[in-house]
Amino acid sequence: MERRNFIISGGRCCIAAGVCTLIPNSAFTDIGSAQQEIKHSCEERMEFAGKWLERFMDVLDSGLDEKTRNSIMEENGKACASAYLKSSGKKDPKVVPFDEFLKRAAENKDGTYQVDGKALYMTYLSNYQGKVASENICLCPFVENKPEKLSRTYCRCSVGYIKEIYSRVFGQPVKVELLSSVLHGDKRCRFRIELA
Numbered sequence: 473m474e475r476r477n478f479i480i481s482g483g484r485c486c487i488a489a490g491v492c493t494l495i496p497n498s499a500f501t502d503i504g505s506a507q508q509e510i511k512h513s514c515e516e517r518m519e520f521a522g523k524w525l526e527r528f529m530d531v532l533d534s535g536l537d538e539k540t541r542n543s544i545m546e547e548n549g550k551a552c553a554s555a556y557l558k559s560s561g562k563k564d565p566k567v568v569p570f571d572e573f574l575k576r577a578a579e580n581k582d583g584t585y586q587v588d589g590k591a592l593y594m595t596y597l598s599n600y601q602g603k604v605a606s607e608n609i610c611l612c613p614f615v616e617n618k619p620e621k622l623s624r625t626y627c628r629c630s631v632g633y634i635k636e637i638y639s640r641v642f643g644q645p646v647k648v649e650l651l652s653s654v655l656h657g658d659k660r661c662r663f664r665i666e667l668a
Contacts, residue, residue, distance in 0.1 A: 522619035529623035549632025
């Protein structure tokens, strides 16, 4: 064997041996045992998802300016609203002129809507399925258990959701402002809606 080939072969063996020491012993277990099905309880999955979401939002908050991260979350909320309408088989709602909707909302007695001039105030009293929701429960099914350290930026998703739904209801773009949020410590989520 030539010296050059001997050195190359020896180097490859050293590199291979070095890589093997970096791979944990569990990687060399019997393939059959590695294929065993892993089952996690629903609670474990939700706990993992909550922690993952906290980390993701921290990365978003630390890596992007406020305007950009709010825009990303609002676009996600719009996409969520569109996906909900599509998956539920609901068609776009019948367009109701804003002024007409304000008149109907002013007659609303359950507390969902309040009207002040040309502004509509909407409070979440029921979840996305239309079921009455108790106070202090986030209506987003992904975070209804309210992860402890979840960023306030997450609520911009609801702003986008409301924008998408009410833009379809009124047949024109709306501006939405988040006034209170369960994730911020309030009893209910409340929004101000007006035409854009």
